[in-house]
Amino acid sequence: MARRTVFFLSDQTGVTAETLGHSLLTQFDEHQFDQITLPFIDSVDKAEAAVRQINAVATEQAARPIIFSTLVHNELRQRFMHASGLFLDFFNTFIGPLEKELQMKSLNRSGRAHGMKDSGAYDRRIEATNFALNYDDGGKIRGYERADVVLIGVSRSGKTPTCLYLAMTYGVFAANYPLAEDELESTDLPKVLKPYRDKLYGLTIAPERLVQIRKERRATGRYASPQQVSFELRAAEAIFKRWQIPFVDTTSFSIEEISSTILSKTNVERRVRP
């Protein structure tokens, strides 16, 4: 099968074009794609340079490139109409129906989907990120009243990346608390967590996967041993069940899926939108 080069074109960061294009390409996963992002195409010169780059690839390769574009300006977009490639236009395809529905013209200016629309949203995300860093791994335990959610689970069950993702993407204040060995030996809920029962969300993971993850951190010793890992996970799940704490198994989930599961299963509000 001929390799294909895929271009992501944007007048801004390219994050939207990549996200959309990528979600379509996963539907063809036995195909090989070489991916090139061309961000910040905000002038005719840059557009023409991009067209030349696309045409050069088309000449070299057996199959023409696929082009995913979120370009907003007609003047720039038009340059690509005759580029050698399949041009898939995310902006133009949907903006017409939306204008008609809303009975107003679009601003027709560079997408600021990932831009600094207001410094308020930026500040909320940074504040949430700092919160996640301060309240990581039980680092601080006073101040949970400010948390939207407190993730609990054993070491390396995915708490830290999930908290950071919730903070950076949604501006959610997420703390996390690792269940320590002595806490796992009883099925009591750690005292510090008791006042915040309605904010708790548990993470668990398959023992084989956790052994693998822990081995990368510390190859030998009890920490990554199958016996220890099984004991910890069984004990953590017993705590979740006894205290009716909702929990999610992270084994085959990405950070995005874990985060969006937590948001959809709780009443935690997004403070910003991606």
Next chain:
Amino acid sequence: MARRTVFFLSDQTGVTAETLGHSLLTQFDEHQFDQITLPFIDSVDKAEAAVRQINAVATEQAARPIIFSTLVHNELRQRFMHASGLFLDFFNTFIGPLEKELQMKSLNRSGRAHGMKDSGAYDRRIEATNFALNYDDGGKIRGYERADVVLIGVSRSGKTPTCLYLAMTYGVFAANYPLAEDELESTDLPKVLKPYRDKLYGLTIAPERLVQIRKERRATGRYASPQQVSFELRAAEAIFKRWQIPFVDTTSFSIEEISSTILSKTNVERRVRP
């Protein structure tokens, strides 16, 4: 102007539907939208519940809802064809042209764009996130040889969130080093950074904005004073120029924009794709 409710429908996390919808809605920014994400619609029952929710909103409000969908399965998607709303169908619109171009059928299975396609990509992102946490704020300085990029700048210029975003989104190993007062007083490059000159990238920011950001952290004292802030920023920029370190002004940039600027201006490779 009538308020509009916008629904984001997905059989997975909803991240792609939100990204698409949000990038289009920013083109109508004087309009008010109420946004509801309905993720994990993976059964006929859930699809029908979603249709009822959409129709209820349509009945209550003056204007019908707008629906952004990334639903993959025909059977589920068809339930929404007669929902009261403008149905914008991301998947179906683009998958046909792609199938034709690639001369193959799509897998037609739930989008795993934000799913756990392979645990390798997950591991790389987690590893990069742990690296960013360990090498945050000059916390560790041995090991910069493992870094893809080392961000430098004064306190609160955006280094930490940018490193975390680069790690979580692209699996890039990003360290950061804060320029301390004594280092700013000379325009010499800190000794520890000298071997890694080709990995350095500077962040700067407008003094007024930095004063505002620092005041939120510590309201009084020299740290957030206009004189101190101006001195630090001038000195940092002098270092960037003297040592020919590329730098970006983060004042009106989002974390996504700063990150994608750095990637597009350097040869740092993405280890994973969003």
